[in-house]
Amino acid sequence: MTEYGRGPGSEPWHPEDPLYGDGGWGGQQAHTGQQSPYDGRPQHHPQAPQYGDWSQEQQPGHDGQHQHYEGSGQPQYDQQFAGHTQQQFHQGGWDATGTHGQVPYAADPGDPYGQQPVAYGAEQPDFYGTEDAYPPPEPPGRRRPEPEPGSEPEAAGEEEHAFLAGGGEDDEEHELQSRRERRGKGRKPVKSKKRRTGCACMVVVLVFGGGLAGVGYFGYTFYQNRFGTAPDYAGDGINESVTVEIPKGAGGWEIGRRLKEAGVVKSADAFVHAQSQTPGGNGIQAGAYLLKKEMSAGSAVRLMMDPRSQNNVVVTPGERNSGVYAAIDKKLELSAGTTKKVARSQYKSLGLPAWSENNGDIMDPLEGFLWPATYPAAKGMKPEAILKQMVTQAKQRYAAYGLDTKARALGLDNAFELVTVASLVQAEGKTHDDFRKMAEVVYNRLKPTNTETNRLLQFDSTYNYLKGTSNIHISEKEINSNPSPYNTYTHKGLPPGPIGNPGEDALKATLNPTDDGWIYFVATDGTNNTEFAKTYAEFQELKDKFNANAGN
Structure with a gap:
């Protein structure tokens, strides 16, 4: 790479200087090491003016090759190139592209341009805000207004929003009008923001108020669920009965849920609590229970512990099917012999194991397949549904024994x-x-x-x-x-x-x-x-x- 500024003296600017000539900075000379037009003589680089800042008059020694571009139709690319050239070679150090910038030299007394002011200052024309400006000006909505003659600039950081400072309508309108006058833009008067400011305050209040109410509600619910008394009825219930079926293996929560759905207790929590506080309450068995609606949880637990409340059919070990049929008829309030007829006509659909037999000598094909246990049987239930539960139990037990x-x-x-x-x-x-x-x-x-x-x-x-x-x-x-x-x-x-x-x-x-x-x-x-x-x-x-x- 060619070195610069090694000579003892300064040379005046030359039109064929590679910095400004048609070859452009760097061209092939600065990077390939080709012969410089100066034949190895020391070269100086005074601070170069940007093209967009030259006047229409030709500069001395410039041979009229470079003129002011305003209105000449010259693309902005040249202006941009000139701006970038000045920035690249007069800032020093490494530029944004990683290229080492040229360290500026002291002014040469013999240089006719050495003492002239640079762009954007002194006597140079200012293109800010015109179509030829680079970079393009900011939109009017974002541009900071020019201070009026005789007015003091506003101190940075002293402007405060009207909502926070409590400014009134007059201050806002005066400030907006002043800005419009400084910009020279004739816009329509801005409507008052006082009403919108009040609406904003109301929205903030409603949002914060609603949030506090929501937090309070959920906090209260959480406290009630964890530490409060569970909702419960009082007394032994109203004069309305209901049958509730409790399946085998159901725990306190499941029993309480079923009772609540039937309208017996007010909450499952109350039933679980009453069950834990009643001696023997955890021994409630599966079956159908005849209860009253709107009972206190304690009353429901005590009644379910009473065998008289149970609407069940109990098959005892060794009991014959004839006795089971009669018990089902009684619990379902059916005429005698109803369940026996159902058993004879529907025994094939009740789930008997495949190895069961029914030859002409067998008196009852369901005999031996009604497993001894307790089964729910309340009015409104179907005999075949109860028989199917019994047969299913027997089938499962027999299969378990192989x-x-x-x-x-x-x-x-x-x-x-x-x-x-x-x-x-x-x-x-x-x-x-x-x-x-x-x-x-x-x-x-x-x-x-x-x-x-x-x-x-x-x-x-x-x-x-x-x-x-x-x-x-x-x-x-x-x-x-x-x-x-x-x-x-x-x-x-x-x-x-x-x-x-x-x-x-x-x-x-x-x-x-x-x-x-x-x-x-x-x-x-x-x-x-x-x-x-x-x-x-x-x-x-x-x-x-x-x-x-x-x-x-």
Whole structure:
């Protein structure tokens, strides 16, 4: 790169100076190292005026090549280039583009331009605000007004908004009018902002007031939910009853929610609190409850603990379907026999397991499939809906025990026969301790090797099921005269199907019988005391004991 200012003296400006010539600054000479027109002589660069600031008169030594551009149609590019040139080479240091700027030199006495004022000052014309200005002037709305002659400039930072300073209408209008006069723009008078200022104040007040009200409301709600007393009714309720069904496994919150939806209590929170404060309140069972509307939470808890309020049907272990049907009719306030008819006509749609049977000898295809439990049953409910709940429970329980696999391991053909055995164990056993021994008696009598009874069960329970009775005193003549397959005195093997609904204990005993060789049993006291024997001789002793206790 060519160096500048190495000579001892100063040279006057030359029209062919590469700084201003047609080659432009830098051209190819400053950057490629080509020969300078000065043949290596020292070059000086006085501060160059911008093109846009030259007058129409030709400058001395300029040969009339550069003239004032105003009205000449010269593109603004030249003005911009001139402005950038002055900025690039007279500011010093590195410019915004990363190019090193030229350090300004001291004025040369011999330079005719050295003592002239630069652009934007002294005698140079000012193009600010004209079309030839660069950069373009700001819009009038953003331009700061020129001070009027004789007026003092405003101190920076002293202007304050009328809303904050409390200025009135006169001050605002005077200031706006003064600005219009200084700008020389004839605009329409500005309307008063006093009304808008008042509206703004009102909006601020409403916003802040509404915010404070909202915070207060939510704060109060939060406090009530956390620490306040839950909404509750008073008293034992009004003279209007309602039935509420509580599903199995429902906790306090779920029960309270259902009671609130039915109009019994005012809030679930109140019910949960009352339930926790009432001894035994957490023991409320699933079922249907007959309650009153608008009860206090405490009254609702106490009434639900009273069995008289429960609209339920309870299936007890070993209970026959005939008894369950009658109970449903009573709870639903239906005529006797209604539920039994529904069971016979709709049993296929109630969800029985696929392995259940219904041959021509079975008296009731739903027998053994109404699982012992408590079920809601209140007026307005359908019998088939209640029966379906019972069958669903039995199906789920039987599936959990894997009856199909275990039936074959016990010498039975299928799960249906296993349920039938469980129903016999439930019917003949009197106590929990009897069940496993009773299960062994059944299995031993069903064996083909049984020479004691020749595969005859000889159970009174099967004959009583046939007759719909519970009589333990059956004459031999009566028994021998009845040909029903449920008569196990005359028919070998199991009855056609279950004779009742076995409970959990009887089912578990059926799956896990004893292995002591029991084959006989006698309820020696006629009720609960069942004794077992392995031989016919031992059986005869137990039979004599029974006759003695019965007074025969």
